[in-house]
Amino acid sequence: MNWREMGIMMSVVTLSALTSTSGSISGITISSPAFLAGAEIPAKYTCDGQSISPEIRISGTPLAAKSLALIMEDPDAPGGLFTHWLVWNIPPQTTKLAENSVPSGAIQGTNDFSRRGYGAPCPPSGTHRYVFKIFALDQPIELKPGARHPEVEAAIKGHILAQGELTGRCTHK
Numbered sequence: 001m002n003w004r005e006m007g008i009m010m011s012v013v014t015l016s017a018l019t020s021t022s023g024s025i026s027g028i029t030i031s032s033p034a035f036l037a038g039a040e041i042p043a044k045y046t047c048d049g050q051s052i053s054p055e056i057r058i059s060g061t062p063l064a065a066k067s068l069a070l071i072m073e074d075p076d077a078p079g080g081l082f083t084h085w086l087v088w089n090i091p092p093q094t095t096k097l098a099e100n101s102v103p104s105g106a107i108q109g110t111n112d113f114s115r116r117g118y119g120a121p122c123p124p125s126g127t128h129r130y131v132f133k134i135f136a137l138d139q140p141i142e143l144k145p146g147a148r149h150p151e152v153e154a155a156i157k158g159h160i161l162a163q164g165e166l167t168g169r170c171t172h173k
Contacts, residue, residue, distance in 0.1 A: 027060050027062065027162040027164070028058065028059070028060045028061055028062070028134055028135075028136050028162040028163060028164040029058070029059045029060045029164050030056060030057070030058055030070075030132055030133075030134040030164045030165065030166045031056075031057045031059075031166055032054045032055055032056055032057065032132075032166060032168075033055055033057070034054035034055060034099075035054065035168050037166055037167060037168075038167055038168070038169070039168060039169065040168065040169050040170065040171070041054070041121055041130060041168035041169065041170045042054075043173070045120060045121070046120050046121045046122060046170050046172070047120045047121065047122030047172065048122075048172065048173045049120075050100075051118075051120035052099060052100035052118070052120070053085065053097070053099065053100055053101070053118040054099060055096065055097065055098055055099045056070070056096065056097040056132065056134075056166075057095060057096050058094060058095055058096070058097075058134055058164075059095060060162070060164070061092055061093075061094075061136050061162070062136050062161045062162050064138060064161055065092040065136035065137060065138070065161055065162070066092060066137060066138055066139050066140055067088065067089050067090060067091070067092055067137045067139065067140040067141065068088075068090035068091070068092055068094060068134060068135065068136055068137065069086075069087065069088040069089075069090065069134070069135045069137060069141060069152065069156055070085065070086070070087040070088075070090065070097070070132065070133065070134055070135075071083065071085070071086055071132075071133045071135075071149065071152065071153075072084040072085035072086075072118075072130060072131065072132050072133070073130070073131050073133070073149075074121065074123070074128050074129065074130055074131075075129060075131060076123070076126075076127075076128040076129055077123075077128065078124060082112045083111050083112045083119075083148070083149040084111050084112070084113075084118065084119040084120070084121065084130065085108075085111060085117070085118045085119060085132075086108060086109030086110070086111065086147070086148070086149060086152050087102050087106050087107070087108050087109070088106065088107055088109070088140075088141040088143065088152060088155075088156075089105060089106055089107050089140045089141055090102070090103055090105075090106045091103055091104075091105055091106075092136065100118075107141075107143070107145050108145060108146075109143075109145070109146060109147045109148060109149070109151075109152055110146045110147065110148050112149075116145065116146050121168075121170035121172075122170075122172055123170055123171065123172045124172070125172070126171065127169050127170065127171040128169065128170055128171075129167050129168075129169055130167065130168050130169070130170060131165055131166070131167045132165065132166040132167075132168075133163060133164070133165050134163065134164050134165075134166075135156055135160050135162075135163045136160070136161045136162040136163070137156055137159045137160060137161065138159045138160075138161055139159055141155045141156065142155065143155055
């Protein structure tokens with residue numbers, strides 16, 4: 001097989017992946033200038049600091065996206081998955097969520113601290129991972145402010161065009 005044939009084959013694989021409806025499509029990128037992927041989240045963004053959300057950057061949003069959703073979770077919580085932040089109906093052209101802010105028109109849900117908005121990392125012991133997940137959706141989510149994680153997950157199911165993850169770590173002092 002020559003390079004041209006390999007390129008055509010790769011294009012077919014890429015096209016196939018982009019048209020999949022499995023929800024496992026990647027391609028959107030989420031990052032933060034506050035910490036590198038896999039690194040420690042600065043204390044400022046945890047319960048040991050100001051408990052404010054870090055700046056989040058988004059790139060590679062598909063042109064077909066009608067909205068974005070963000071979910072932040074702690075998969076290492078003693079009681080199982082713990083939700084720290086839910087934001088949906090983020091305008092699809094958004095490339096940045098400013099520190100301690102959400103874009104105009106975005107809606108926040110209720111985290112597992114039973115509060116609406118960002119719940120800062122505050123592990124009871126040891127080091128925990130905190131996963132920021134971004135989803136590009138083919139439609140806005142029809143949920144009222146304050147919805148919880150199961151409702152948001154149900155609303156985005158079958159509507160994910162692309163998704164990405166950023167993981168940071170935190171050890172409570």
